[in-house]
Each structure stands twice: as structure tokens, then as C-alpha cells.
Amino acid sequence: MKILTGNDLKTGAVTWWDGQGWSLHVEDAADVAEHGDEIAARENAARRVVAPYVIDGEVAAEGVRPAHIKDRIRALGPTVRLDLSLKPAEPDAGTWVI
Amino acid sequence: MYQYDQFDQAMVDARVAEFRDQVRRRLDGSMSEEQFRPLRLMNGLYLQLHAYMLRVAVPYGTLNSRQMRMLGHIADKYDRGYGHFTTRQNIQYNWIKLEDAPDILADLATVEMHAIQTSGNCIRNTTSDQYAGAAADEVIDPRPYAELIRQWSTFHPEFSYLPRKFKMAVIASDIDRAAMKLHDIGIRLVRNAQGELGAAFYVGGGMGRTPMIAPCIREFVPIDQMITYSEACLRVYNRHGRRDNKYKARIKILVHEMGKDEYTRQVEEEFAHLLTQNIEPPAAELERIQGYFADPAFENGLSDAIDRADPDFALWVDNNCVAHKRPGYIAATISLKPVGGIPGDATSDQIRLMGDLAREYSFDELRVTHAQNIVLPHVRKADLYALWQKLDAAGLGTANLDLVGDIIACPGLDYCTLANARSIPVAQEISKRMAPKEQEIGELKLKISGCINACGHHHAGHIGILGVDRKGVENYQLLLGGCEGDDTSLGQITGPGFDENGIVDAVEKATNFYLANRQGDERFLDTYRRIGMAPFKEAIYAKETVDG
């Protein structure tokens, strides 16, 4: 699947296009098929996102999984500070990244 | 240390107002990201993996306790309770919101700090020797000259849109403690045969994709022409540096492609012209700045005795403390590399504590080193034990300066959009694996970069590690034999790369081989230089296990 991701312009938080808006959670990421660039341009111009880009992903057992490790780290948080991640209470959250 | 007068303060205040206005225009749509990006970079604000990152300038690495308190406050109020000290003596915060950035800059301005030109294609923070003003071997304290350069380079109207970033370092001793020859311009202050002070200019050093050691293009520029000569170097670069290829745009490429002689010829020609333009600050200005760097009120008649009864303390003294120019004093390094820790990170409590300790024990002065540690430059030996106990209680007492656990590591793929691999977990694993043998091994500068941009200075490590992306999987190249000091050399790759576990094993094999083959008091680097790559390579890639 094709996923659209970027950062929130004001806060810098990592965001994922969920089909209608921007979510902080990669699980909500929608398949944008071939519309990614068009959505990215529109959302960028409307200042609802900064630096958007399209990536490959797949639906895995644990949910949407970005193809590249960099985006998995973006989805979760720094692997060396899981206390600062989106899932601080889950001790195994980091294993999903690798 | 330097204190702003009303002119300096007005500059940073105006900059805050300007940036606030730029953010407003970005957020209201008057400015696109493409137009805004170079502007926010010139205020040290990057968009990184998880949020915006703000890089705060620490001019030539010098800080006081009031500033440390503010840095701790910023970490708590605007970030997530910690900061990261960098390989260019700065501090950066990883969880910044764009909408908060103008307020952060305003807060910094109240303690004479800023984030001006800590990114972007402009002249960056000028770095210096972390022992400046304390070292016995310096010709003169280099920091007033670094301050002259800071003011000259701030908002320079001609050099704010260079082909690429520009980094300078100033030292004043034969021993190079600031990796001066690996800078775009490195300056060494020297005295000629008549005892006059001057500047030796080294231009065209750097790491990254094409590491180079800067050649000396002029051995002696009279000190009252240093700024003019710097301007000439920059002007030739601004005119001729490549703008077609981002990876070939640094001055090191220009000096290399043009040839050192031709580059020097053009600089000298421009220099002769610029001397007619009267752009050099007068001697009175240098003297005014030097007034802020006079020796603190050192006491006389202090004892040089240190009570070494506590073995942990004695170990820390032996590893982390270096001789001071004044009897009774010592310069102490606070290691930000606890075993298994994140190199260069400090919590807001630790930041505040280090400031308090500086105020109590070091005439209210601290230095950030390019190895991501903190120095208290002027500690009475009589106070050293009390200081160490407080450091130790706060997790800041690790006795590993310049040992294998004193790892320099960039933030890597855990934080940085440019990275190809994570560097911090590798640093943590190496630190834990090597801790038992660390003292036995002795001096070993290990540096890790998560990508070819080399922010971890891996080319200059006795052992260097470069993270790469091998088909979406993290992989690590091992380099040996780099050195950043006076005998600057660039590390050589050993061979095929390793995975995350393999690289830790490889480092252990290399150090075991060194221990088995060293002669006398050779450091790792010395044994490597004597024996060469081939035997090390054989040991590293041998099939038997580490314990075999």
C-alpha cells in the first residue's frame, strides 16, 4: 500500500494521512493509491502538513507497517528513549521497528 | 567570559523579533516552506524525525551557570526534560514546536544566548580549545579572537548565502584539541621570531563524503589583519565554490579542485584589496573583549595535594583531570558518557547541577567539548573530591575521558532525517561490552556517525564506525587509524560491513588484538600505526569466536 506521511507544521509531530485528515498514529494510515502526491500538494499548500511524502507500507499483524525502518522509527519514537515514544507503557514496542 | 553590551543585546533582540515575524508569515501563508526553510535554518531550527530540533549556539563552548539554568528551563518548559551536547560545542533540543520557537529564542536572549547561524549555508559557530584560559601550553587565550570572529560573522551581509555551511575553529597551542585541521578554516595563533602574535590559516579541511585535512595557506597573518584575511578567504569561496552539486560545495572541494596554490593566490589578491577597505576591528576592540577573558581571581599558595584514598575518586582524577597553568588548580572533565548511556545527553536536572557546580567550584565557568563532554576549567585541587562526590551522585562521575567508553556519537537514525542507521544503540552496546577492559586498553577515541555527513567525526576516530543503509537494513563499516590532533589522519575502512551485533564484536576483536600486540605504553592508535591494517583486518574478520 502507499501511505502519506509528514509532520505537523506548528508542532513538528509526525503525522499520517488517514483518508480525511492527519493522525498521530500510523495505525490510522490510509492507502492513498496513486493520489499521494496530489493530496500532499493540497495539504502542504493549506499548511495542514509540512514536508509530506509518500512511502510504501503493508498491513501486518500489528497494523500498518511502513516499509523503511526510518519511517517505523518516526511512527514510534526514538528506539533508545521508548519512554518518549507514542507507546511508553509497552516494553516490547521497540521490537516492531526493527 | 564575554558579556554583551547594549549593541550585542539589541542584535539578538532584533533577531528574535525578525524570526517571530518570519514564523508569523509562514503560519499565515505569506511564505512557503521553500522560502521559510533557509530562514529557520539560519536560526538553528531543523525539521527532524520526530519534531523540530533547535540547535542553540554556545560560542567557543563557553557557558556560565545562569545560562545553564536557562538551558535546563528550556528543556523542561519546551522540550522533554533533556538536551544534547554536540560535536561543535553547541546544545540541541529534539522536541521543539515551531510555534514555540520565537519564545524560546526570546528566553535565550535574556541570558545572552541565541541560535543564530547554527545551521544554513552561512558561517556557523566558531569552536575552540575546551581548556582555553586554563591550559599551560597556549600562546594566548584564543577565545577573544573567536569572539571577534563571532561578531564579524554574525549577519554578515555578503556571506549569508554561501555554497554550503562554513565552520571555523581557533586554537592557540601546538597540540590541537579542537580538530582544527578538519574545519573549513582553522586558525592557530602563533608567535613569530620577533614574538609578535599572528594567525596561521588552514583552509579546506572537513569530513563528510570526502574527508580532507586542511593545508596551511599562510603561516603568519599579523593578528591585526586576521579578520581581513578571513574575509578574503570567504569571498573567494563565495565567488567560486560550486553551486551545482550539494556534495561538492564545501570549500575543501574548491581548494582541492583549484589547487591550494591558486586558491591562495586569489586569497592574497583579494586580501591586498580588502586591506584598503578598513574592515578590521581596531586593537581597542580586541582589548575590550580581552578584558572579559582575564584570569579569574586565582588564589596563591594553594596545595597541589590530592587525597587519593578513595580509589574511585583516584581513578576519576587520573582519567578526567588535566594539569592547569596555575599551581593548586586543575581542569576537570564531566563525562556525559555513562556506561550504556546516550552520549552527550544530559537531563535538565543534570544541566542545572553542572551550572551550580561551576558556580561553586570553577569561577562560574563551564566549557562544552567537541567530544560531547563538559569541562570545569578552574577547580581548586582542594575542592576536587567534594566536586566528584556530587558529580558521582548525579551519574556524572564516569571516569572515562578519552577511553573507549568516551564515545562520540551523532544522534543517528533515532533522531535525524539524514541518517542511514542508528548510532546510539551501537554506542550503548560497545560501552557496555568494553567497560570491563576500558582502563586496561587506555586511550581509544571511538566515534560513530549514522551517515556519511560524519557529524560523529568517524573519520577522525582511532576506531570509527559509519552507519549505512544496505537495502533497508542497517549496516556498519569499521574504520581504523583516524586522528584529529596535530598528527591528523583519516581512518581507513577495514573491509565488509557488519550488522548491529557484528560491529560490537568487531570492535572487541580489534581491541583484543591491540592488547595482545602492543609494545610498551603504545596506545591503540600507536600499535595500529606501527603494525598497519592487514593484521588487524585478519583478526577482525577471523572466523573464530571472540573467546576463541
Add this chain to the structure above:
Amino acid sequence: MVETQFRFRDDESVADPSVTVDSFGEQTNAAAVRIEPGDDVSALLPHLERLRLVEVNFPAYTDGRGYTAARRLREAGYAGELRAVGDVLIDQLAYMRRCGFDSFAPEHPLNEADADAAFNRYANVYQPTTDGRSPIWALRHGRG
């Protein structure tokens, strides 16, 4: 031709079309020349007296070669109009002015209030240029 939006001169602008640096040498009565980023202004320095207008093109505002071209011309004594054209944005105006530009013809017209704020943002400057403003070090030591 793009209109000049800001001008800091009292005289009349010349209406001559600008010639390229390359052609300038051959055209003995050309009074206006246009500099591209890669041009060497050295060719112009012997002829500054007959020049009334120099346009410096910024095809991309990130290419800062035009700042050096401007300063070199002013340092050599050029007193005619020095105009920044092309990708000229609010946030470069002050630096351009300091380097010697006295007129600005941005490709896309700028907000006048923002431009005014930009020109006047910094009361003082750290470095001397030919713009005559005293650098801070001069003010500190009574040479302002």
C-alpha cells in the same frame, strides 16, 4: 521588464536595456549591464565611469554570488544604480542593501510593510561595508 519596486536614489533611472557582461566590452556606449551569478565583474571595473546601471540577477535567492559582485563594484568606486533583480525576497533585502544595492526589482512584488520592516530591522551592524554605516566596533570606540 519587471518593475523596480524599491529605489533609494534621487536621480532618474536609465532606460537603456542592459547588455550582458560579455557584450559590454564591445559596446562602447552601453551604460547598463546585467550580471549573472557566474560572471566575473573584473571585466567591468575599468569602465565604471560610463556605467549608469548594473543589474545583478538572482535566479535563485540561495545563490549568494550577487552579494559579492555588488560589494566588489562598490569597493571599486561604482556610484551608479545597482539593482537586485530576480528571486529577491523580503528576508534578503537588508543584506542586499548593505552590499550596495540601491534598487530592487523582485520577480514577485513584495509586501511594502514587510519590506519596510526588513530594511529597518537592525539599528546597528557588526561589519563595515561601503554603505557608510559605522560598524558597532567603531561606535564602541568613539569612531562612529
